[in-house]
Amino acid sequence: EAGVVQSPRYKIIEKKQPVAFWCNPISGHNTLYWYRQNLGQGPELLIRYENEEAVDDSQLPKDRFSAERLKGVDSTLKIQPAELGDSAVYLCASETGGAGANVLTFGAGSRLTVL
């Protein structure tokens, strides 16, 4: 099994440019998360999907960030326009969902550098 796959692994852009990250979760995992991890910090939740529905996007900066999960499988996180403070690692995670403990499987992350 491939695990949670993210791309690109690294992205360097200039401020005000757009950027997009892609995530393919583990097959059968209905719940998908996007986290942002700043250097030396723990991950912070941006958005959680149950199938194709965004059930928690309270911490997603909606003025510049958007996300989608078409057909309840792959997901894309977009930033437009990017700002210097957006430099971070963007982590995607998935789990089976439903009742019970939320044990997450993470991808390797997409490291964004905004110049």
Place this chain on the structure above:
Amino acid sequence: SQQGEEDPQALSIQEGENATMNCSYKTSINNLQWYRQNSGRGLVHLILIRSNEREKHSGRLRVTLDTSKKSSSLLITASRAADTASYFCATDAAQKLVFGQGTRLTINP
């Protein structure tokens, strides 16, 4: 926002010694989890302890939970060089997993 606070922020020990990391949190939880992150990688789940449990073991890992003090500890026994990583506690409440800031563990050969 991050609920968990971890202590110490960094820990450096000799190979073979035991490593203890602590996590404190603020609100009631369903369970508490510990994850490991190697440099440049995603997080990997290590162990989960439910709110009605006090201690749990998995291999060289021992986790304790004190809900009255809202704190947990992770003990790694007989440390190895491969244990060098950042360790994060994560509290599960209201279907939301909130991570602490992590402890950076370095095992010196």
